[in-house]
Amino acid sequence: MRFRIHPLFYALALLLVLFGQAAAFLWTLAAVCLHEAGHALAARARGYVVREVTLYPYGAAMSANERMDGASCVIVGLAGPAANFLAAALILALWWLFPAIYPFTHHFLTANLAIALFNLIPVYPLDGSRVVTGLAHNRLKAVRIMQRAGVAASVVLFVLFAVSFALKAVSFTLGVTAVFLFCGAAFGAERDTYASVLAAGRKNYLSGVRQRTVAISADAPLVRLFHHVDGRSATTFRVVEGGGEEDDSPPKELFTLSESQLREIAAKGKLSRTVRESAASGGKTE
Numbered sequence: 535m536r537f538r539i540h541p542l543f544y545a546l547a548l549l550l551v552l553f554g555q556a557a558a559f560l561w562t563l564a565a566v567c568l569h570e571a572g573h574a575l576a577a578r579a580r581g582y583v584v585r586e587v588t589l590y591p592y593g594a595a596m597s598a599n600e601r602m603d604g605a606s607c608v609i610v611g612l613a614g615p616a617a618n619f620l621a622a623a624l625i626l627a628l629w630w631l632f633p634a635i636y637p638f639t640h641h642f643l644t645a646n647l648a649i650a651l652f653n654l655i656p657v658y659p660l661d662g663s664r665v666v667t668g669l670a671h672n673r674l675k676a677v678r679i680m681q682r683a684g685v686a687a688s689v690v691l692f693v694l695f696a697v698s699f700a701l702k703a704v705s706f707t708l709g710v711t712a713v714f715l716f717c718g719a720a721f722g723a724e725r726d727t728y729a730s731v732l733a734a735g736r737k738n739y740l741s742g743v744r745q746r747t748v749a750i751s752a753d754a755p756l757v758r759l760f761h762h763v764d765g766r767s768a769t770t771f772r773v774v775e776g777g778g779e780e781d782d783s784p785p786k787e788l789f790t791l792s793e794s795q796l797r798e799i800a801a802k803g804k805l806s807r808t809v810r811e812s813a814a815s816g817g818k819t820e
Contacts, residue, residue: 538588542717546710558641565618565645566590569653572617573610573661578757580606581800590714607668611661618650652711657684659718684719688712743767749774752788752810759796759809769793773809789813 550559570587582602602610625643629636656662658680670676691712698705744767750759752775762769770792774785791799791813799812807815 540588540590542710542714543589546707549707549710558645561639561641562645562649565621565642565649568617568621568646569614569649572613572615576610576613577606578806580609582606582610590718602668604668608665611664611668614661615650615653618646622646622650655687656680657687657715657719659684660715681719684715688714688716688719691715741766746770747772749785749787750809751775751785752813753808755806756796756800756809756812757806759791760800763793763796771796771809773813 546562547559550556550562566589570589574587580602622643625639625646628639653661656666658677663677663680663684666680667673667676689712691708695705695708695712698708743765746767747770748759748762749772750762752773759771762771770790772790773788775788776783776785788810791809799815
């Protein structure tokens with residue numbers, strides 16, 4: 535998985551720190567990471583692996599080219615805000631039990647609620663647009679409408695930023711959010727965030743495909759194998775045991791898996807199971 539941080543996230547961090555809101559930034563960072571973890575866990579449960587995450591001020595942007603089934607779009611789209619709402623509920627419960635922690639954690643509650651509610655707005659590229667896309671009969675038309683809505687929303691936010699500036703009550707968060715929405719809506723995400731494990735066999739033979747072998751432990755989670763699968767190579771997996779950091783002997787090969795066998799096994803079981811468990815349940819023993 536590739537992890538990138540968008541310049542807008544650095545801009546928000548710099549502004550908050552310069553205006554004495556370092557604690558607010560750290561809690562916001564924690565809430566954003568929690569938000570993305572919710573998306574990633576839901577995607578994994580639906581049979582998708584995270585290909586790349588770009589961290590924005592309010593989470594990762596949706597990709598217009600993302601190939602995800604409708605139900606998964608809705609579930610994955612709602613998982614991020616749901617994680618933030620759960621965190622907010624936990625903080626409120628902790629305040630009731632331990633009121634003294636309020637001064638240290640109120641920024642975390644605010645960040646979680648703001649990120650969850652903001653992302654539920656059905657404008658591109660927020661999570662709300664992912665939910666609408668999953669429910670829409672014509673995805674392309676829905677995305678185009680929500681892109682226009684995203685541009686309109688960014689203009690409104692920028693006007694509010696200008697008003698706050700004129701009233702000497704500057705809210706730089708409004709300005710950063712306006713730029714984030716405009717860039718996402720006008721230009722869209724260039725890369726898919728998630729890749730279906732069952733569609734990992736597509737190869738670009740026009741550009742050439744490498745043949746390669748990857749050795750991996752039988753105790754590794756099945757999902758980790760899909761991190762080595764792409765359209766530029768045909769991978770054979772040597773499933774091994776032993777040969778760890780404290781073991782000088784070479785690892786023992788148990789069996790091999792082709793990409794097609796890997797997809798067949800993944801279609802029958804949970805991606806969080808180990809390669810050994812998944813292969814046994816899928817009928818692969820040697």
